[in-house]
Amino acid sequence: DIQMTQSPSSLSASVGDRVTITCRASQSISTYLNWYQHKPGEAPKLLIFAASSLQSGVPSRLSGSGSGTDFTLTISSLQLEDFATYYCQQSYSSPWTFGQGTKVEIK
Amino acid sequence: QLQLQESGPGLVKPSETLSLACTVSGDSIRSSSYFWGWIRQPPGKGLEWIGSIFYSGITYYNPSLKSRVTMSVDTSRNQFSLKLNSVTAADTAVYFCARHLTAAGYNCFDPWGQGTLVTVSS
Numbered sequence: 001d002i003q004m005t006q007s008p009s010s011l012s013a014s015v016g017d018r019v020t021i022t023c024r025a026s027q028s029i030s031t032y033l034n035w036y037q038h039k040p041g042e043a044p045k046l047l048i049f050a051a052s053s054l055q056s057g058v059p060s061r062l063s064g065s066g067s068g069t070d071f072t073l074t075i076s077s078l079q080l081e082d083f084a085t086y087y088c089q090q091s092y093s094s095p096w097t098f099g100q101g102t103k104v105e106i107k
Numbered sequence: 108q109l110q111l112q113e114s115g116p117g118l119v120k121p122s123e124t125l126s127l128a129c130t131v132s133g134d135s136i137r138s139s140s141y142f143w144g145w146i147r148q149p150p151g152k153g154l155e156w157i158g159s160i161f162y163s164g165i166t167y168y169n170p171s172l173k174s175r176v177t178m179s180v181d182t183s184r185n186q187f188s189l190k191l192n193s194v195t196a197a198d199t200a201v202y203f204c205a206r207h208l209t210a211a212g213y214n215c216f217d218p219w220g221q222g223t224l225v226t227v228s229s
Contacts, residue, residue, distance in 0.1 A: 001171075034215040043111075044154075044203065046217035055217065087154055091214035095169040098154040 002026050002090050006099035012107040019075040021102045023088035028068045032092035035064055035073045038101075039084045047086075048073065078104070109133040111204050111220035119198075119227050125191040129204030129220060136185045137162035142207035143187045144216055145178065147200040155200075159207045160187055194227045201225075 003026035013019050023033065031051035038044040046055045048064035051071060061076045075082055083106055088099040115127035129143070136143065144159035158168035160178040168176045177190040191198060201224050205216035 032213060034213075036216075041221065043219040043221045044205075044216075045219070046215055049208075049215045050211075050213050089154075089215070091212075094167065094214075095171070096156040096214055098156070100153040 001095055002029065002093060002097055004088055004090055004097050004099040006086075006088060006102050008102060009100065010103040010105060012105045013078050014107045015078055015080060017078045017107075019078050019082075019104060021073040021086055021104075023066075023071040023073070023099050025069045025071075025090055025092075029090045029092035031067045032090055033064070033066065033071045034089045034091055036087045036089065037082075037084045038087065044087070049091075075104075109206065109218055111206065111218060113202060113204050113220045113223040115223060115225070117224060117226060119194055119225060120229050121195055121227055122193055125189070125194050125198060125225055125227070127189045127202055127204075127223065127225070128186050129188070131185045131187070131206075135182075136180065136187065137182050142209060143180070144205050144207035145189045146203045146205060146216065146219075148203070148222070149197070149200040152200075154203075157189065157191075157202075196227050199225065199227045 005024045007022045033051045035048040036044045047058050052064045063074050065072050085101045085103045087101050110132045112130045119125045142159040145157040160166045166178050175192050180187045201222040203222040205219040
């Protein structure tokens, strides 16, 4: 199985901050990488697929980049609604695997 | 708007079978070429893909759970289901269902249900 490692596991930030979350795959996965946002009690939400393609309805302050083994999710200016846990997921080979999550908390 | 909702018992005894259903609304489960998947999250841990099913009944499962998992589709109820047998405390988790998109080889899950907590305990 492909292992996905996210860093940091949590971070504290203020509204307006630029936030970067990193995801590393245990082997090259080209751009087969998705990002999700999850808030407690809500359904997880797909944000970005194919490493950098923004899902419909997702604000443009979110962006994804990377290929191979190293990927980044960036929030250019953190808003209140962005405080959540973020997960990466590889879609290169089954079984589809997720990172352990990065919790973004209010500073 | 497509919505998914999980349902089933919140408490299952060890060694018994966990059974959950996912009701799809807003579209027919057989109207499009999508798979439908189950993902779980044990307390304090990450997400784990369990398996996915096509409306025709084609399935594929995570090898780590394959020996204990059965998924099925009921097109008349617009539902798909999960059965996990011989459960232990390690199967305690929030179980999510989701549409599994496979376009252009990119596999992602969207949308998801809100999830349902299943606790394995006597």
